[in-house]
Amino acid sequence: MREIVVLNPNRVVFGEGSMQRFVSDFVEKGFKRMFLLSIVELRTTLAPFLEELKSHGIAIITDESIVGEPTFDDFSAVLLKAKDFDADSVVGIGGGSVLDVAKLVAAQLKNTQTLDEIKGIGNLKERKIYVACIPTTSGTGSEVSPNAIFVNNLGEKVGIISPYLVPDAAYIDPVLTVSLPKSVTAATGIDALTHCLEAYTNKFAHPFVDLYALEGVRIIAKYLKRACDDGTDLEARSQVALGSMYGGMCLGPVNTAAVHALSYPLGVEYHIPHGLSNALLLPYVMEYNIEADASKYERIAEVLGAEKKSNSRETALEGVKIMKQLIVDCGLPISLSEAGVKEELIPQLAAGAIKVQRLLKNNIREIAVDDAIAIYKAAF
Numbered sequence: 001m002r003e004i005v006v007l008n009p010n011r012v013v014f015g016e017g018s019m020q021r022f023v024s025d026f027v028e029k030g031f032k033r034m035f036l037l038s039i040v041e042l043r044t045t046l047a048p049f050l051e052e053l054k055s056h057g058i059a060i061i062t063d064e065s066i067v068g069e070p071t072f073d074d075f076s077a078v079l080l081k082a083k084d085f086d087a088d089s090v091v092g093i094g095g096g097s098v099l100d101v102a103k104l105v106a107a108q109l110k111n112t113q114t115l116d117e118i119k120g121i122g123n124l125k126e127r128k129i130y131v132a133c134i135p136t137t138s139g140t141g142s143e144v145s146p147n148a149i150f151v152n153n154l155g156e157k158v159g160i161i162s163p164y165l166v167p168d169a170a171y172i173d174p175v176l177t178v179s180l181p182k183s184v185t186a187a188t189g190i191d192a193l194t195h196c197l198e199a200y201t202n203k204f205a206h207p208f209v210d211l212y213a214l215e216g217v218r219i220i221a222k223y224l225k226r227a228c229d230d231g232t233d234l235e236a237r238s239q240v241a242l243g244s245m246y247g248g249m250c251l252g253p254v255n256t257a258a259v260h261a262l263s264y265p266l267g268v269e270y271h272i273p274h275g276l277s278n279a280l281l282l283p284y285v286m287e288y289n290i291e292a293d294a295s296k297y298e299r300i301a302e303v304l305g306a307e308k309k310s311n312s313r314e315t316a317l318e319g320v321k322i323m324k325q326l327i328v329d330c331g332l333p334i335s336l337s338e339a340g341v342k343e344e345l346i347p348q349l350a351a352g353a354i355k356v357q358r359l360l361k362n363n364i365r366e367i368a369v370d371d372a373i374a375i376y377k378a379a380f
Helices: 018-029 040-054 072-085 096-108 182-200 207-229 234-251 258-270 274-290 294-304 312-329 343-354 369-379
Strands: 011-014 033-037 059-063 089-094 130-135 147-151 157-161 169-172
Touching (some): 011 234, 018 040, 018 130, 033 072, 040 059, 072 096, 089 096, 096 130, 096 147, 157 258, 169 234, 182 207, 182 234, 182 258, 207 234, 274 294, 274 312
Parallel strands (some): 011 169, 033 059, 033 089, 089 130, 130 169
Antiparallel strands (some): 147 157
């Protein structure tokens, strides 16, 4: 059994009321200058919590500039604000993009390394500032992962992956996800499910991570439609949030593979949200990979609720059908054409995807440019 390194936050608090626990924990820590990254839509929700923090003498400056997938320029502007404020702590409350920026701001506030030096895997060597992450979507799992993803000047997605990006604390309060619209609930939920599925079916899969991965697939598949149909269904919201956290825990030791690699160019060329990009490609990458290891996908099919067929491959393909139906039931498009992708751009998308070797090397079946083209065409 290969060596595995599992890095999670020192403190993970999960459940209704976690936001109040964050306030009391933060006060106990003794920090006095909080740099808060959040979103405009949370102002009313967060107001009473922030007032309580201020009543303890904590100065808070809030940045709400991150509204989409962050660029390095976005990050640099936010970092400057945090430096000017002389923050002694950073808190991210929002979706994955907000959390990614919060983590990197904390890392770079007192860091001697330049931004170019820390890009890639394992290059960031320090973080001296406390950071806590509180997700308001159930998708990226960034609150428990060592990953932060940014868009560079060429429009390409670049990962910064380091143990120093694992937050000091994560607070997952499903109540904060209740106001999410159906489309965002669906797309981020499929993103979280994809993290789990790609960790289990990964070339570098590990039994320790398999526990989180399979359970994450199971509970997200079971409860996501309910969360989409009724955003106030707290049981469904809680289960999907738990599955999302499991997905985040898979990202450090194992990471994702071809679905994510092929989804990146859709974000670059069409600005399709990350979760939706994954949803558009997931069933078709599953079909492609089944030919390499049907038994892995047979197990996925089983936790999705598929009936056992005459052989592993048939059962695995039944799982693909269930996945397609789940995506449709959650109100998402099931083909690239529905999402407005033009067929003549497929070779360009494939060329972009092949550059993401960081993830493609994890895929259980090798993918060359022609294979990527075939997957995109199948998804069309």
